[in-house]
Amino acid sequence: MKGLQDFQSEVYQDNVDLGELMFSLCYLPTAGRLTITIIKARNLKAMDITGASDPYVKVSLMCEGRRLKKRKTSTKRNTLNPVYNEAIVFDVPPENIDQISLLIAVMDYDRVGHNEVIGVCRVGNEAESLGRDHWNEMLTYPRKPIAHWHPLIE
Numbered sequence: 001m002k003g004l005q006d007f008q009s010e011v012y013q014d015n016v017d018l019g020e021l022m023f024s025l026c027y028l029p030t031a032g033r034l035t036i037t038i039i040k041a042r043n044l045k046a047m048d049i050t051g052a053s054d055p056y057v058k059v060s061l062m063c064e065g066r067r068l069k070k071r072k073t074s075t076k077r078n079t080l081n082p083v084y085n086e087a088i089v090f091d092v093p094p095e096n097i098d099q100i101s102l103l104i105a106v107m108d109y110d111r112v113g114h115n116e117v118i119g120v121c122r123v124g125n126e127a128e129s130l131g132r133d134h135w136n137e138m139l140t141y142p143r144k145p146i147a148h149w150h151p152l153i154e
Contacts, residue, residue: 018119018154019044019080021057021106024147025123025138032093034061036102038073039147040083045118047108052078054109055118061090062101062124075109097139101126106152119152 022039038057047053056075061068069090076082092100101124108116123131134148 017045018152019106020149020151021104021119021121022147022149023104024145025134026145027092027097027138027142029094029097029142032091034090034092034097034100035087035145036090036104037087037145037147038084038104040081040085041106042081044080044082044106044152046080047116047118048110050078052080053118054078055080055082056107056109057084057086058105058107059088060103060105061092062103063096063099067103068100072107098125100124101131101135104150117154119154121150121152123150 019041020043021041024037024039026035036059041055044053044055054075054077056073058070058072060070071088073084073086101122103120103122105120106118108118110116121131123135125132125135127135130148130150134146137146
């Protein structure tokens, strides 16, 4: 008979097999500047035959389902636990901050063929639970970077 602990860790394992991403959000309302700092990722899913990946992070600024802008980090070679510490800045006037969200995709770079998505997470008003909470926390404490781990989903 399995204990509750085993069951919970199994369920958790199921969801987190793509890995997690840590990033901070910071909003400067006076400057209308939204900064997302991609800090690091851990336990990413291996995408290459070698059992590793060449991950980079692509951040899309979304408004009503349309992509307005996208930026990406550098590619970290051959790792499942990359450290980036890279800031990405978007100009978002305060009157628009409620309509936008960020779609964050951890990608595996491939020289041959196309780059594959390892996993994604979303932050903004329309996001699910943690993504929405993180966003609201950022809006509650302007000018202060707020960092959280986010599990990647498909």
